[in-house]
Amino acid sequence: MIKKNKTAYCPVDYAFQRIGGKYKGRILWYLKDGIMRYGELKRIVEGITPKMLTQTVRELEEDKLIIRKVYKEVPPRVEYRLSETGKELIPFIDQMRIWGERQMAME
Amino acid sequence: MIKKNKTAYCPVDYAFQRIGGKYKGRILWYLKDGIMRYGELKRIVEGITPKMLTQTVRELEEDKLIIRKVYKEVPPRVEYRLSETGKELIPFIDQMRIWGERQMAME
DNA sequence: ACAAGTAGGTACAATTTGGTACCCTATAGA
DNA sequence: TCTATAGGGTACCAAATTGTACCTACTTGT
Numbered sequence: 001m002i003k004k005n006k007t008a009y010c011p012v013d014y015a016f017q018r019i020g021g022k023y024k025g026r027i028l029w030y031l032k033d034g035i036m037r038y039g040e041l042k043r044i045v046e047g048i049t050p051k052m053l054t055q056t057v058r059e060l061e062e063d064k065l066i067i068r069k070v071y072k073e074v075p076p077r078v079e080y081r082l083s084e085t086g087k088e089l090i091p092f093i094d095q096m097r098i099w100g101e102r103q104m105a106m107e
Numbered sequence: 108m109i110k111k112n113k114t115a116y117c118p119v120d121y122a123f124q125r126i127g128g129k130y131k132g133r134i135l136w137y138l139k140d141g142i143m144r145y146g147e148l149k150r151i152v153e154g155i156t157p158k159m160l161t162q163t164v165r166e167l168e169e170d171k172l173i174i175r176k177v178y179k180e181v182p183p184r185v186e187y188r189l190s191e192t193g194k195e196l197i198p199f200i201d202q203m204r205i206w207g208e209r210q211m212a213m214e
Numbered sequence: 215a216c217a218a219g220t221a222g223g224t225a226c227a228a229t230t231t232g233g234t235a236c237c238c239t240a241t242a243g244a
Numbered sequence: 245t246c247t248a249t250a251g252g253g254t255a256c257c258a259a260a261t262t263g264t265a266c267c268t269a270c271t272t273g274t
Contacts, residue, residue, distance in 0.1 A: 009153070011207030012200060016132040018210075019203075022232075025123040038251055046116070049233060054252060074240045075250035088206060093119060095199045100118030103125075103192065129262075145221055156263065161222060181270050182220035 018063050023048055023056045025093055028082065031066060032090045035081045065089065125170050130155055130163045132200055135189065138173060139197045142188045172196065 019025055023045055030036065030044050042053055057080060060066040065086035071077040082090070126132055130152055137143065137151050149160055164187055167173040172193035178184040189197070 010133060011204045011211055012132050012136045013207075014211055015203040015207035016127075018207075020123075020127050025119045026117060029119045039249085042251095050252070051234090051254090052232065055232090070251090073250090075242090076239085076252075078251060085210065092199055092202045092206070095202075096122040097118045099195055099199070100120075100122035104118055104121055146219080149221095157222065158224090158264090159262065162262090177221090180220095182272085183222075183270090185221060 018065065019089065019093075021056065021059070023052060024060060025096070027056060027060065028065065028086060028089060029093050029097070031080060031082050031086070032093075035079045038078045038080070041080065060086070125172065126196065126200075128163065128166070130159060131167060132203070134163060134167065135172065135193060135196060136200050136204065138187060138189050138193070139200075142186050145185045145187070148187065167193070 019028065026045050027041060030041065036044075038053070038057075041057075042048060042050065045053065048056075057066065057068060061068045064083055066080050067083050069079045069081075071079070126135065133152055134148060137148065143151075145160070145164075148164070149155065149157065152160065155163075164173065164175060168175045171190055174188050174190050176186045176188075178186070
């Protein structure tokens with residue numbers, strides 16, 4: 001991910017810092033329909049390694065875009081869902097998806 | 108910039124690959140109102156070095172998000188503007204900006 | 215004569231990001 | 245007993261990205 005500049009003066013910069021990174025957009029997108037467990041995300045986000053998934057969801061949690069809920073069970077269960085702030089991003093990501101689809105079709 | 112994966116199966120991924128990177132969002136945003144010259148961009152995109160500006164605009168040009176026009180004059184003159192494809196991204200970036208502003212205000 | 219404004223280019227170094235391999239706990243099932 | 249599954253952690257390494265410093269050519273202004 002792009003290094004967080006705590007004094008980002010530009011809101012465009014600020015926003016891109018929070019959803020930049022190789023997997024963040026996809027993770028947010030896949031969470032749009034509700035709650036997902038760690039293993040589900042790992043299966044659906046193609047190519048992601050456990051390390052990167054953990055790292056990425058932790059960053060999203062720190063930025064308060066998702067909520068991470070740990071159940072103290074064995075075997076462990078951890079659920080992820082969008083926060084209210086995170087949900088606000090979904091329409092934009094949807095626009096990006098539509099744009100991306102059109103571009104991909106044009107190639 | 109995130110490495111381009113030519114076989115990006117996911118349109119969300121595809122889109123983020125094209126506007127990821129430390130300065131791309133801001134450059135596109137600053138070009139929304141029309142044509143800008145290299146030097147103008149350098150002044151307005153705070154913190155960017157000449158090398159990164161050149162590199163970034165070339166990548167945006169390759170991805171057909173901006174159009175680069177060189178005038179064979181001395182001193183040199185190079186103008187940048189959004190392509191039609193690039194213009195389509197502006198509403199999205201604008202929403203990101205609004206979201207970013209709100210978040211920044213909440214901190 | 216010399217600096218500044220143009221729009222860069224290049225080599226190298228530093229930083230950031232991502233990947234590999236291996237480790238953990240505890241339980242259910244064969 | 246051995247394996248699989250859950251959701252990770254950690255050390256080390258490789259790759260990608262960004263930054264630093266210095267260079268180019270040509271013209272106008274002082």
